[in-house]
Amino acid sequence: MLRLSDIHAALGGVLHGDGACPISGLASLESAGPDRLAFVAQTRHAAAIETTQAAALIVPPELVPRASARGPCIETPEPHAYFARLTQWWRARLQAAQHEAADPAEPAIHPSAWVHPSAELGAGVRLGAFAVVEAGVQIGANSEIGAHCVIGARVRLGAQARLAAQVVIGHDCTLGARCIIHSGAVIGADGFGFAPQQGQWLKIEQLGAVRIGDDVEIGANTCIDRGTLDDTVLEDGVKLDNLIQIGHNVRIGAHSALAGCVGVAGSAHIGAHCTLGGGAGVLGHLRLADHVHITAATLVTRSILKPGQYSGAFPIDDNVNWEKNAATLRQLYALRQRLRALEKKS
Amino acid sequence: MLRLSDIHAALGGVLHGDGACPISGLASLESAGPDRLAFVAQTRHAAAIETTQAAALIVPPELVPRASARGPCIETPEPHAYFARLTQWWRARLQAAQHEAADPAEPAIHPSAWVHPSAELGAGVRLGAFAVVEAGVQIGANSEIGAHCVIGARVRLGAQARLAAQVVIGHDCTLGARCIIHSGAVIGADGFGFAPQQGQWLKIEQLGAVRIGDDVEIGANTCIDRGTLDDTVLEDGVKLDNLIQIGHNVRIGAHSALAGCVGVAGSAHIGAHCTLGGGAGVLGHLRLADHVHITAATLVTRSILKPGQYSGAFPIDDNVNWEKNAATLRQLYALRQRLRALEKKS
Amino acid sequence: MLRLSDIHAALGGVLHGDGACPISGLASLESAGPDRLAFVAQTRHAAAIETTQAAALIVPPELVPRASARGPCIETPEPHAYFARLTQWWRARLQAAQHEAADPAEPAIHPSAWVHPSAELGAGVRLGAFAVVEAGVQIGANSEIGAHCVIGARVRLGAQARLAAQVVIGHDCTLGARCIIHSGAVIGADGFGFAPQQGQWLKIEQLGAVRIGDDVEIGANTCIDRGTLDDTVLEDGVKLDNLIQIGHNVRIGAHSALAGCVGVAGSAHIGAHCTLGGGAGVLGHLRLADHVHITAATLVTRSILKPGQYSGAFPIDDNVNWEKNAATLRQLYALRQRLRALEKKS
Incomplete structure (x- = not known):
């Protein structure tokens, strides 16, 4: 059985109270049962310290008195980051237990995987069932490739990467170390490039690739198109959620x-340290400076050269009000003219 | 050859007119040829009764006089629901005919499928080509798993489920009976969780799973992320269309x-009996009561505790008008101030 | 080594200057190195002629004097279309070289592919690893089917089609010649059709299919649903980018x-020769005439019968201004009433 002191020994911080306290899992403050460990990152959530049923808490220094009044706690200057490391440690423990329980004879390369003889797999690489690794691919040490992944010709993938099942990486793309790619992601499909000619569309073949840095995470069913001539680029540490579309020649x-x-x-x-909220869009050829933050569902229609928060979503309302306001919006310019006329008169 | 009386015998209702009328297919009122069966659900579509070429009609009681004046019809209090059951019956007939035509020796478990020895498949389970069923999986009786599906370790799937080709279900997820999952859907990818630390993002491993009730349908390339600590939950009878993103810890x-x-x-x-129109969005941590209906392309930015219809899309206009109105919108607050000033003066 | 004269010989146009000029690749004006070929389509980009480092340029007649003053160029009335054909020629060269370098004994049908005995493959068809071709499928000559594709029963696919890895085509769908389908695209999943009954949803089985013309391109993870009774139809030359949702019974x-x-x-x-910008939406049952252009992120809520450009996105602003304007927008109808009252008084 796991005890709070085991976690403290593994992840550090200052332990207050009974380290022998048993911990069977992690939980949020609200849903925690009496054998769980939870965290409080901010003082504004401190009221939950008295109401949570959690066995123990991870808290910042200023909340130690309040938390230790109710039970054991681990003090750390950054509870959110501590919690992140704790989930990583927890997952590694779970996986180790599962590997131990699994057939020790299970091979790292699934017998059904198809690997081109010219591919180079680093030490400790794991390949799932029916994975396909094409000619000239290089995969770094200890990377895990899920079932049904297709790794196109000449792809280079760094060490300790984790590809879930059914990831497709197109030919000649490059990914750094420790990348995590979720199922259904498509990296290196053709960008959407056509030249108009007599009312039809002539395909522009996409001759670039995709180049991805270290520690990048890419969500399920997200698409990153290859560049037309140069590469589409994601720099180190970029995080993409699910169902995102990244067009050709984009740079993040x-x-x-x-x-x-x-x-x-x-x-x-898009610059460094930017965030884009869900459903936001950026039109082609624009530039976003570093530290630009775009609110959900906002369409960026011009370059943004100054750091800050930018928004543009229509405010939700009950349908009757929305209908009236939306109809009036279609006359807004005319209303301004009428207002101006009144101002001149008065 | 199928006759109207066969359909009546199978699905009920009251038959008016010639039951021997041959029916070669179902169709909409507008496109129906003279050997087709169509339905009229609402009185406001009644005018088409005289113009459709359909051989026969499914109609509510109040339209029987009008429909039977032109030919045979089946009377039912709920034509739309009757039609739905009819499509189900029709599909079952087609599939039975195709199975009969197919090689009877074709095995239920495709020889190329890969099934971990510890997986338990119920009676009548069918597995498509190259399907992967990992350790500890339990699949209920008569479920059909399409080609190239990947069913992660310890997944439990109810009876009579239908998974199309290339569905991915992550480890430890649970799905109820009669679920229908379309191609490319990814259930149980990691949620998008990171703790910021010194300008970088520390991954929060997602330790929960996805729990899905009975009679749930999930569209193509839709993603449902696993919970961080607890599970992401879809209750019974939830229907998701294609290309939908459901974040971690969501409850529908x-x-x-x-x-x-x-x-x-x-x-x-999100509560029960809600509907969200295409392209709508819901921000994190919000609550929607039961029977809330969100119009297409609306962003929900606050909790909605009262049933009703809510909207927030920008009204479409020709580009010239839109440009004028959109530009004015950026001065709207200032306009209000000017209006207020005028009101004070007058 | 490739020379400018080789390109001129293959693709035509009028060569000005030194045809022996070596060309190692294509590039944009901005990123071109001194061994690259770039193009200038429009006079408004002419200033870059003097600053680009490109070895040679593709230009329209009016820019020949300016371009030939700095080095060799190819003159063509349509530089963008010329460039498109050039990328096609370039890709064919690359592929020929790669095929030559590959094991000549590599079979066109990958030994791991699973093909139903009743399927008919035209001459020169290539099938990737673990591809699945079901009963009654017909594939036209010289089509390439990527690894892990699943081609459902009775699908008909034209000649010279290119399917990337992990494309799913549902049973009974039809695709024309020279179609290009990118990874993760799902053609022929069930449309989203349900009849409400006592607060629940009764599935309407989708009995139609998808019918796609010649020269259609479909992006990664895009979904095209099968029709309810009739087919969903994409006519010749339609181009769809990634992550697009096409509902049942749609016609493009x-x-x-x-x-x-x-x-x-x-x-x-949707009519012919229309364009829809990224993230745009079209509600059900609407009609769009030919030559209708919808701006990005615009929701089409009514039929549009007149060609032209239509828009409806909320203008982006910095967050503080947006908040004020958005809040005022919720009172817009009331503001109009107040303005009207003032007008009456004055």
């Missing part, structure tokens, strides 16, 4: 994070 | 229906 | 192009 700066259903059109360049 | 109440391209951010709770 | 006219993340709801009919 280090440590930017995009929430689900975002679309970034071709050749847009 | 029974019989709610979400149209295509909807995004629901993490920890939002 | 020839040579229309839809950008990423667009959603088209059931039974909408």
